[in-house]
Amino acid sequence: MPRMTTVRATCPFDCPDACGLLVDVEGDRVLKVRGDPDHPYSQGSLCPKVNGYERSVHAPGRLLGPMIRTGLKGEGKFRPVSWEEALSTVAGRLREIAATHGPESILPYSYAGTMGLVQRNASHAFFHAIGASRLDRTICSPAKGAGWKAVMGDTLAPHPDEVLEGDLVLVWGLNAVATSIHFAQRVKEARRRGAEAWVIETYRTPTADLADRVLLTRPGSDGALALGIAHVLFRDGLVELPFLRDHVEGWERWRDEVLPECTPAWTAGKTGIDAAAVEELARRYAAARAPFIRLGSGLSRYGNGAMNVRCITCLPALVGAWAKPGGGLLGSTGGSGAFDATLVTREDLQPRPTRIVNMNQLGHALTELDAPRVMALFVHTSNPAAVTPDQEKVLAGLGREDLFTVVHERYLTDTARYADVLLPATTALEHDDLYASYGQYVIQRVAPAIPPVGESRSNWDLFRRLAGAMGVDHPFFRQTSRDLVDALLAKPSPLRAGIDGAALAEGRGVELTLPPGAKSTFRTPSGKIEIENPRHRHPLPRWLPTHEEDGELPFRLVTGATVWALNSSFRERSELRDREGQISLLVNPADAAERGLRGPRVVAWNGLGQATFALQVTDRTPPGVVVAEGVPWLSHVRGGRTVNALTSQRLTDDAGGSTFYDNRVDLRPEA
Ligand code: SF4
Known part of the structure; x- marks a missing residue:
């Protein structure tokens, strides 16, 4: 009789909390997944999706072996085959397509179905080596990164625990109760210690219940609100002049050339927030001892998304918040440089640079892109049929009989139904990996808790074997995923200096220590905060309209998060679907x-x-704004389409990001 053991792991999903897990195992079964009380950030609590993750690992619909399509594309009918047959079929077809149409006719498609540095990036080196098209992986929030970078360069983001020392917390565009539950706990704690919390959102999310004040902005107008606050701060002499003079570039030009027109009345016109509330927020922000902004990502998913973030990112500089314990702005800790992911992605293995396809424009790539036409699509760690914008085009592309599609998955997702060859993938409890978070500063090395379920293989195991089958003979592909984790850890990074190596080797979550003064060490070319950025096509932050500012249809459509799923992940779990109920559209009375x-x-x-x-x-959403929370699988909803049938392939103002929130619709009763 196997003995029960408990091992540590990290939640692999695309969530800033990257919680620590304790996994109770008996033999090759996971009995229970629960929170690790020793994890420095999550401290033992998990969201309801992962508290019970053993139901995903051993879900009745788990794919257990490779299969080849027998039915129509999208029908989801397959016959089982051996791994040998599956790999030789894939290798043979990819070779043939590369020879006939050129290697750039092969398109990889993957994103953040797992956040581990090895498994998430496991296919890149293989596709580089065979000369495939490259994928611009910009579906989430690159515009948010671009907006921050334009002002702050590579400055390290503050630790999320700083919020506990703040006396004014602005939770701006973040439904923390659904997407960052441990930050939401910290907001509650900050309030208990006396801080005031404001939530700024496009509709009244459950996070609004944490707040002392809630301001609802018109979709995509967050930048205008920041400009209005900045106007009042300068107009009323509420800025911290010594900080501006010592640490900030371009504030005088911004004050004189851009801000004069951004009056509270102008701001009210753009945002829908009354002028008096704009004035009040600005005064409250200036008066705070330590104002802390936690910025979400949704407000960057508009045609003006990067500029929205850039305008907001300027605010802490105006009141000198970076010099105050508990002050500042946290958007993402993801750019910390704790690890060098290029050790896994290996773009240097490309024989020559190849074309880049934006992942938000998959529909275009599969139906219109030419020279060469995409003839092979290889999907892993993503479910583009459900989550990618312009769903009708994506489905038309996936349905092409002349497109050879390979999908590496754990369940029969919408995309898996279109596979010509469907390969079973491991969950994060079945492979090695290394994790760093984008919402906090804990790193963790994780070993498999159980062997791969059925015949499933990890992403890395698949791609190194496929490299062999394709005749790609490079020592890189002879490594195991454990070797890659070792290589990532072997390359030093200042941020990892002095960490507890023994704890890391044991699989514990280990907190990185930020250097003293990190948040006020401005890593920009000038060494200062760059309100004016001479390298940017808009040197000064300013108002930019959204794509749908003056669109013809009456309702702005916002796509919100749900507690019960993460994009289309966790949809294999019927008990979560039951608790969530039907996917609703929130409409004002x-x-x-x-x-x-x-x-x-x-x-x-x-x-x-x-x-x-x-x-x-519901009056949770204001007139003129409708909200769809959650992305189901197409096979679970009436009509077989998700909200992404309504979202467009248009991109953000910078960095090629998605514009999921920048769409309009009209409504009618179901016939
Ligand atoms: S999805 Fe987020 S909150 Fe839930 S367990 Fe994973 S990291 Fe934690």
């Missing part, structure tokens, strides 16, 4: 009345497509 909506369902439509939702009439 006035809009519902005006459109004659009485339920139970509503159809949202625009020029791209349509999707059916349960109707939820």
Whole structure:
């Protein structure tokens, strides 16, 4: 009888908390996944999705062996084959397609289904080596990074625990209760210690319940609110002049050339927030001993997303918040440089630079891109049929009979149904990896808790074997995933100096120690905060309109997060789906009345497509804004389309990001 043991792991999902897990194992089964009380950040608590993750590991629908399609594309009918047959089929078809159409006709598609540095990036070296098209992996929030970088360069973000020392917390565009539960706990604790919390959002999310004040901005107008606050701070002499003079570039030009027109009345016109509330927020921000902003990502997913973030990122400089314990702004800790991921991605293995395809434009790539046409698509760690914008185009592309599609997955997702060859993938409890977070500063090395379930293989194991089958003979591919973890850890980084190596080797979460004064050591070319950035095409932060500022359809569509899933992950779990209920569209009562909506369902439509939702009439969302929370699998919803049937392939102002929040729709009752 096998003995029960408990091992440590990290939650692998695309979530800033990167919680520590304790995994109770008996033989090759996971009995229970629970929170690790010793984890420095999550301290033992987990969200309901992962508290019970053993149900995902051993889900009834788990793919256990390789398969080859027998039905129509999208039908999800397959026959089992051996790994040998599957690999030789994939290698043979990729070789043939490369020879006939050129290697750039092969397109990899992957994102953050796992956040581990090895498994997330495991395919890059292989596709570089065979000369495939490169994928610009920009579906999440590159515009947020670009907005921060334009002002702060590579400055380290403050530790999230700084919020506990703040006396004013602005939770700006972050539904922390759904997407950063441990930060939400810290906001509660900061309030208990006397801080005031404001939530700034496009609709009243559950996070609003944590706040003393809630301001609802018109979608995509967050930059205008920041400009209005900056206007009041300068106008009323509330800025910290010594800090500006010593540490900030370009503030005088910004004050004189951009801000004069950004009056509270102008701000009210752009944001829908009353001028008096703009004045009040600005005064409160200036008066705070230590104002802390926690910035979400949604506000960067507009045609003006990078500029929104850039405008907000200027605010702490105006009041000298970077010099105050508990002050500053946290958008992401992801650029800390704790590890060098290029040791895994190995772009240097490319024979020559190849074309780059933006992942948000997969629909275009599969249906319109030419010279060469995409003839092979290899998907792992993502479910593009559900999560990628312009769903009708994506599905039309996936349905092409002449497209050879390989999917490496754990379940029969929407995308897996279109595979010609479907390969079973491990969960994060079945392979080695190394984790760093984008919402805190804990790193963790993780070994497999159980052997691969069925015949599943990790991403790295798949791609190194495929390299062998394709005749790619490079020593890089002879390494194991454990070797890659070792290589990542062997390359020194100042941020890892002095960490507890023994604890890391044991698999514990280990906190990185930020150097003293890190948040006020400005890593920009000038060594100062760059409100004026001479290298940017807009040297000064300013208002930019969204794509849909003056769109014709009446309702702005916002895609929100849910507690019960993470994008399309966790949809294999029927108990989570049951607790969530039907995917709803939130509609203000006035809009519902005006459109004659009485339920139970509503159809949202625009020029791209349509999707059916349960109707939820609620004043949580303001008039003119409708909200869809969550991305289900197509096979689980009426009409077989998600909110991404309504989102476009247009990109952000910088960095090629997605614009999931920058769309309009009209509504009608379901016939
Ligand atoms: S999804 Fe986020 S909150 Fe939930 S366990 Fe994973 S890291 Fe923690």
